[in-house]
Amino acid sequence: xxxxxxxxxxxxxxxxxxxxxxxxxxxxxxxxxxxxxxxxxxxxxxxxxxxxxxxxxxxxxxxxxxxxxxxxxxxxxxxxxxxxxxxxxxxxxxxxxxxxxxxxxxxxxxxxxxxxxxxxxxxxxxxxxxxxxxxxxxxxxxxxxxxxxxxxxxxxxxxxxxxxxxxxxxxxxxxxxxxxxxxxxxxxxxxxxxxxxxxxxxx
Numbered sequence: 001x002x003x004x005x006x007x008x009x010x011x012x013x014x015x016x017x018x019x020x021x022x023x024x025x026x027x028x029x030x031x032x033x034x035x036x037x038x039x040x041x042x043x044x045x046x047x048x049x050x051x052x053x054x055x056x057x058x059x060x061x062x063x064x065x066x067x068x069x070x071x072x073x074x075x076x077x078x079x080x081x082x083x084x085x086x087x088x089x090x091x092x093x094x095x096x097x098x099x100x101x102x103x104x105x106x107x108x109x110x111x112x113x114x115x116x117x118x119x120x121x122x123x124x125x126x127x128x129x130x131x132x133x134x135x136x137x138x139x140x141x142x143x144x145x146x147x148x149x150x151x152x153x154x155x156x157x158x159x160x161x162x163x164x165x166x167x168x169x170x171x172x173x174x175x176x177x178x179x180x181x182x183x184x185x186x187x188x189x190x191x192x193x194x195x196x197x198x199x200x201x202x203x
Contacts, residue, residue, distance in 0.1 A: 014046055070096050077142065
């Protein structure tokens with residue numbers, strides 16, 4: 001019979017277990033059965049609190065990666081909310097996005113080795129209204145607010161600018177994990193540099 005591993009509430013123990021397994025064995029191997037066992041509860045108990053593994057993954061990403069909250073706060077701010085210029089705001093977003101992608105990539109990478117699992121995961125995440133597009137949509141909307149406020153050039157393309165900045169951040173995370181830290185700029189240098197380049201194109 002399974003016994004609780006601690007006095008922490010069951011949902012928190014399940015999130016703890018999901019995070020541990022997703023970080024150590026990857027998302028593909030972190031089955032709901034394995035997560036429940038790690039948490040010291042039944043698989044049926046897991047489904048009392050979470051709709052599926054995809055919900056656990058989204059919750060782990062948004063609640064257990066330290067840069068997710070600051071990134072979303074920066075993306076949702078409006079012109080003048082943070083009392084900074086656009087370039088400085090983009091540098092802050094690039095820093096958080098770079099660290100967020102670096103944290104998330106190892107957890108999700110195993111999905112791409114199993115097309116059927118990837119399809120199920122994609123559909124499950126979409127049902128939750130989540131997915132990687134959310135960050136892109138949020139940054140494009142943030143830049144559109146800056147454009148409407150007259151802080152960007154009139155011909156600026158907010159969505160393309162968002163894709164350029166976030167694409168660079170995602171590529172840095174890929175190189176970091178594939179080739180090692182010695183091939184990428186430290187994030188303190190990378191973030192302002194990529195922000196400066198994007199800002200030069202849209203100011």
